[in-house]
Amino acid sequence: MPRGYAGKFLDVDLTREKIEETEIPEEILYRYFGGRGLAVKVLWDRLGRKWSSIDPLGPENILTVLTGPLTGFHPGSRICVSGKSPLSNGIVGATAGTEFAVELKCAGYDGIFITGKASNPVYLLITDDGCEIMDASHIWGKICEETIKILNTEVKRILTKRKPRIGLWREPSMIYIGPAGENLVRTAAVLTKLVHAAGYGGYGAVMGSKNLKAIVAKGRGPLPDTAAPKTVEILLNEYHKRLISRVRMRQWGTGYAGYAVGANLSSEPIRNWQEEWHDERNIGGPKYSARFWVKPYWADFNCTLSCMKISCIKSGRWKGDITDMPDYELEAYCGTNLGIFNPEDNVHMSALMDNLGLSGINAANTMGFAAELYQRGILTKEDLGFELKWGDAEAFTKLANLIVKREKIGNILAEGTYRAALKISEMKGIDVTRYAVHVKGIEVGAHGIRSGKDFHDKCYAANVQGGDHTSPAADPSPKDAGVWTELNAVFADSAVFCMFAVVPDLVWELTYAVTGWRIKEEEWCREQGRRIITLQRVLLLLGGPDIFWTPEKDDDNPRRFYEPLPTGPYKGKAAEKTVVERKKKEYYKAIGWDERGIPTEEELRRLGLEDIEKEVKKLRKQ
Numbered sequence: 001m002p003r004g005y006a007g008k009f010l011d012v013d014l015t016r017e018k019i020e021e022t023e024i025p026e027e028i029l030y031r032y033f034g035g036r037g038l039a040v041k042v043l044w045d046r047l048g049r050k051w052s053s054i055d056p057l058g059p060e061n062i063l064t065v066l067t068g069p070l071t072g073f074h075p076g077s078r079i080c081v082s083g084k085s086p087l088s089n090g091i092v093g094a095t096a097g098t099e100f101a102v103e104l105k106c107a108g109y110d111g112i113f114i115t116g117k118a119s120n121p122v123y124l125l126i127t128d129d130g131c132e133i134m135d136a137s138h139i140w141g142k143i144c145e146e147t148i149k150i151l152n153t154e155v156k157r158i159l160t161k162r163k164p165r166i167g168l169w170r171e172p173s174m175i176y177i178g179p180a181g182e183n184l185v186r187t188a189a190v191l192t193k194l195v196h197a198a199g200y201g202g203y204g205a206v207m208g209s210k211n212l213k214a215i216v217a218k219g220r221g222p223l224p225d226t227a228a229p230k231t232v233e234i235l236l237n238e239y240h241k242r243l244i245s246r247v248r249m250r251q252w253g254t255g256y257a258g259y260a261v262g263a264n265l266s267s268e269p270i271r272n273w274q275e276e277w278h279d280e281r282n283i284g285g286p287k288y289s290a291r292f293w294v295k296p297y298w299a300d301f302n303c304t305l306s307c308m309k310i311s312c313i314k315s316g317r318w319k320g321d322i323t324d325m326p327d328y329e330l331e332a333y334c335g336t337n338l339g340i341f342n343p344e345d346n347v348h349m350s351a352l353m354d355n356l357g358l359s360g361i362n363a364a365n366t367m368g369f370a371a372e373l374y375q376r377g378i379l380t381k382e383d384l385g386f387e388l389k390w391g392d393a394e395a396f397t398k399l400a401n402l403i404v405k406r407e408k409i410g411n412i413l414a415e416g417t418y419r420a421a422l423k424i425s426e427m428k429g430i431d432v433t434r435y436a437v438h439v440k441g442i443e444v445g446a447h448g449i450r451s452g453k454d455f456h457d458k459c460y461a462a463n464v465q466g467g468d469h470t471s472p473a474a475d476p477s478p479k480d481a482g483v484w485t486e487l488n489a490v491f492a493d494s495a496v497f498c499m500f501a502v503v504p505d506l507v508w509e510l511t512y513a514v515t516g517w518r519i520k521e522e523e524w525c526r527e528q529g530r531r532i533i534t535l536q537r538v539l540l541l542l543g544g545p546d547i548f549w550t551p552e553k554d555d556d557n558p559r560r561f562y563e564p565l566p567t568g569p570y571k572g573k574a575a576e577k578t579v580v581e582r583k584k585k586e587y588y589k590a591i592g593w594d595e596r597g598i599p600t601e602e603e604l605r606r607l608g609l610e611d612i613e614k615e616v617k618k619l620r621k622q
């Protein structure tokens with residue numbers, strides 16, 4: 001077993017109430033690492049040949065909950081949640097910062113593969129003694145804040161009773177879902193630490209489909225051995241010196257971007273992306289700090305960057321609401337995208353998403369879509385039961401609750417933006433897909449492409465994770481020799497640590513010191529990174545069972561991005577179809593895919609993926 005790994009995985013079948021410990025050979029770990037990479041490999045091996053018939057919300061789907069070899073060592077520990085996505089029908093590696101990943105490793109496990117469906121609501125309790133299936137009927141239906149409180153008290157009591165000689169147990173760490181996941185809302189997140197979410201992909205709904213409310217971990221063992229402990233220590237000292245010197249990020253987190261991205265880059269979603277520019281100086285970390293921050297430096301495990309800030313509304317109608325900052329994405333999606341420019345309302349909407357268990361990016365994208373339909377008179381007061389005007393936080397609160405409960409129009413919007421657009425088009429007899437800002441079913445992150453100052457113009461169109469802004473498709477240039485930021489994002493998701501905390505010139509040395517694998521960036525980008533993306537691409541195109549994507553039609557930007565920006569310094573600018581098409585082809589070629597973006601037989605052979613050739617052949621014929 002390579003160093004950095006605990007050495008065991010858990011296989012949990014909730015239908016049969018069967019739990020087994022498994023090991024994964026070192027050769028596989030070297031080729032896929034952990035997190036996103038290993039999820040893709042395991043999902044292909046176990047489900048790949050019947051992929052198109054697997055219902056993401058059916059018992060056959062596998063929810064993967066994985067750490068990676070750098071989890072617990074690299075600053076900023078995260079957990080990577082994956083499976084067949086109920087939004088894209090492909091695979092997304094969704095990560096969230098949490099100590100849960102460290103507790104899991106300290107309990108002796110690198111990850112969990114969960115299949116089946118429990119007959120009643122359950123949670124998993126993982127300790128040094130193994131994994132148990134526990135009754136969760138008493139927390140089913142509870143909002144996230146209550147779920148955490150109840151499970152914390154309950155698990156501490158159980159462990160104290162079982163091992164009284166240890167004394168009072170400190171609180172465990174957990175991942176969980178809210179009512180959104182329970183009700184199979186496709187934009188539901190898997191959440192942790194009250195305010196963190198693995199949002200992209202809709203894995204909260206996958207967890208809900210298995211009647212699985214939470215996974216709680218408390219490990220008492222140390223982290224696994226490393227290959228060169230002294231070097232790890234030296235490198236981490238250097239890491240922390242560097243991280244602590246990143247003053248702006250440390251002081252404001254990504255929240256500093258709330259004003260800057262909208263005003264300077266003109267790439268922030270406003271009113272469902274009808275605009276991308278604003279000059280609202282009330283938005284953003286520097287304005288929120290005095291008003292809301294009750295904890296100005298908060299971090300995930302082993303991270304001196306401490307970019308998180310806890311906000312609490314101190315008075316008024318939303319008094320007591322708690323969220324983190326909000327970070328840039330939720331300043332945008334729970335703020336400007338809903339026409340909300342009032343800071344209290346922005347913090348409230350972000351806290352609401354956390355508590356209902358919705359992904360703040362994805363679900364708020366759907367709410368913005370609904371509000372635009374209301375603005376255009378396509379959805380009416382009769383459809384909603386209330387007026388839905390831009391900036392009205394009360395109305396958006398009602399809408400979020402309708403979605404979570406799947407009531408009235410909420411039942412349609414709970415399907416995510418794209419599926420809701422298809423249904424509303426049918427219902428109203430008018431094509432509303434043009435207002436759906438998604439790529440392959442995944443709502444687009446809060447970074448626009450039209451101004452040309454932020455993300456580049458085909459980064460979403462060719463992305464194997466659709467609209468996910470954390471891992472956009474690269475813009476390859478002959479000079480970069482295939483070392484692309486996209487593949488470094490795949491590395492962070494597979495070694496499983498926080499991308500914000502990476503120190504590029506130290507990370508490969510740290511990888512060597514932890515694992516003993518002398519792997520360099522070039523090798524990762526040429527071999528492992530491409531292997532993972534290629535496998536993800538194939539499974540995305542195999543898709544199904546309800547929606548299938550075709551490269552010609554669906555490797556594209558949302559239609560909105562071809563409309564000229566109506567306001568701001570980049571007024572009139574838009575993505576250009578011919579440029580996007582050309583860049584897409586360049587990307588396909590650079591990554592070893594054919595003209596249509598289907599991996600070539602030669603590339604599959606080079607990557608050791610011959611076993612998927614049979615499925616890929618079918619895609620080439622379509």
Ligand code: SF4
Pocket residue numbers: 075076077097298299300301303304305306307308498499500501
């Ligand atoms: S950089 Fe911020 S988000 Fe990342 S691990 Fe550190 S505190 Fe968490």
